[in-house]
């Protein structure tokens with residue numbers, strides 16, 4: 105492994121070790137498991153303790169309610185029974201007996217503070233202790249209320265009896281129970297009423313709470329139906345409570361709840377409403393039993409602490425266990441990673457340890473050991489292959505270098521050769537070019553530029569057709585078609601160049617590739633305009649007599665067969681006049697050769713003027729001339745007329761310098777009738793012979809060949 109690789113590995117290495125990850129993982133699992141459990145457990149414990157406290161208070165409140173209802177019911181029954189007793193019903197006549205009956209009940213039930221019997225007018229007839237006897241109580245609610253049916257009066261303060269009853273720590277308060285008393289005739293004859301001392305209720309309270317002693321630590325409150333405290337802590341008596349538990353009790357609900365009282369403290373409060381008993385309807389008192397939160401939920405606090413301690417202990421134990429487990433699991437892996445790092449930092453030094461801690465670590469260490477051995481082998485193979493490849497590459501580079509050098513040399517040579525070839529081509533007086541398959545110039549020598557009047561660079565790349573006029577282009581395209589078909593062509597082409605017709609002698613040679621396909625055309629063209637003009641001139645000269653500018657003998661023998669052919673075709677004879685000057689030698693001899701020439705030129709001109717334009721006048725040689733007459737309508741006669749006309753024309757003297765000279769001519773006439781079957785030589789020989797006949801006959805005349 106390279107240093108770079110080691111650096112990367114170190115950079116990518118996780119910041120935490122596996123053991124740390126495991127510890128954190130276990131902690132997270134523990135927290136994720138325990139915390140919700142703790143939450144629900146704590147909530148459950150609180151609710152359970154709260155319920156337990158509430159239900160205990162319920163028991164107390166319900167007992168108090170039942171005791172109140174039962175106690176009141178007993179008083180209610182006692183007074184009712186009392187009202188029915190004979191001694192009471194007959195009390196008006198026997199007050200002492202009535203008083204005795206009242207006293208008996210008060211003795212049996214000490215909670216009664218006073219029991220009295222009134223007459224129908226409201227005057228007390230008999231009473232316990234003789235108190236208020238003779239007094240008028242007709243205005244008291246219990247008397248008024250008990251006129252027709254039973255009356256139960258709520259707790260109230262003592263009025264008339266306060267001063268007559270024995271003194272006590274607290275003012276007297278009564279609950280009234282009264283029944284109407286009927287006479288034997290069934291008529292209302294008075295009321296028997298009892299004042300039940302409220303201390304009765306306080307005794308009930310003590311009987312209920314005291315046995316439970318310090319354990320319960322609860323307060324019992326008895327409230328009037330409107331919420332006024334009748335029984336309870338001294339400081340609260342007479343005040344009205346507006347607690348939720350009171351409101352719910354007024355709605356004939358019962359239960360318990362944790363709520364804040366006017367003193368700012370929180371209490372578990374149980375609430376219930378009295379409901380009467382038997383035919384005693386009840387006064388709707390509300391019984392509250394309360395217990396301070398700290399006391400009521402003391403068990404919960406203890407439980408909370410125990411849960412906390414248990415969880416914390418469990419958590420610590422789990423962490424310790426997780427830590428030990430993590431170390432156990434991570435130790436072999438750390439050993440492996442240390443070994444791997446060592447090998448990465450110092451290849452070849454150290455080895456992968458053999459681990460037996462647990463199966464996965466053993467498998468991993470074996471696999472790494474095998475992998476390392478394989479890597480070492482592979483590395484050795486790779487190094488060998490790299491060495492082999494390096495030497496092969498070195499050899500290949502050497503060959504490549506040589507090849508490149510050779511190629512560079514060859515290219516240099518080729519470039520030099522190309523430059524030489526171009527120099528040669530540019531200095532040749534012929535146009536040399538190369539066309540590619542699209543018939544565009546790929547190479548042009550300097551002669552092209554000269555011919556077309558353009559820089560060579562502007563010609564190369566253009567289509568050949570773009571440089572030519574319409575006619576020349578058509579001819580070139582036709583020839584190129586042949587060349588691309590594999591044929592070599594040579595032709596002459598006329599090209600209009602600078603408003604002059606120029607003639608190019610062209611050679612198109614196909615360039616075939618290895619497969620035989622024509623891929624280009626070598627073009628060689630030579631401007632032969634001058635040569636052609638010269639040739640035409642020479643040709644013309646060959647047919648012309650230089651002295652007289654008349655057609656010469658060769659021209660005559662060129663035209664005569666053609667004229668004879670036309671005679672055959674048109675069926676009109678051809679006449680030949682053979683002329684020879686008479687005594688011309690003498691002119692040369694006497695006047696000189698120059699004058700002789702002058703005479704010949706004047707004779708030729710006069711002869712030319714004497715015949716038609718269409719007739720051919722030729723000088724055969726020396727002083728011999730011929731006239732070729734075509735389309736002779738009259739045949740021999742016509743020819744003779746022309747001969748005589750010529751003889752006549754020559755009668756006038758010729759002016760040689762200042763000397764007039766008369767020069768006549770002898771003419772032989774030969775006629776060629778159509779399809780006569782004679783040759784031009786024979787026809788001319790006949791005319792020549794006829795001319796000699798004219799000479800012999802005296803000259804200056806004509807003779808017709810027989």
Ligand SMILES: Nc1nc2c(ncn2[C@@H]2O[C@H](COP(=O)(O)OP(=O)(O)OP(=O)(O)O)[C@@H](O)[C@H]2O)c(=O)[nH]1
Nearest residue numbers: 685686687688689690692697698700701725726727
């Ligand atoms: N000046 C001149 N003389 C020529 C030319 N060609 C031929 N002659 C001469 O022309 C003469 C022709 O002579 P001939 O036709 O034999 O004789 P002639 O004097 O005409 O006699 P006849 O023909 O019998 O009338 C010769 O003396 C030639 O030397 C020429 O081109 N110029």
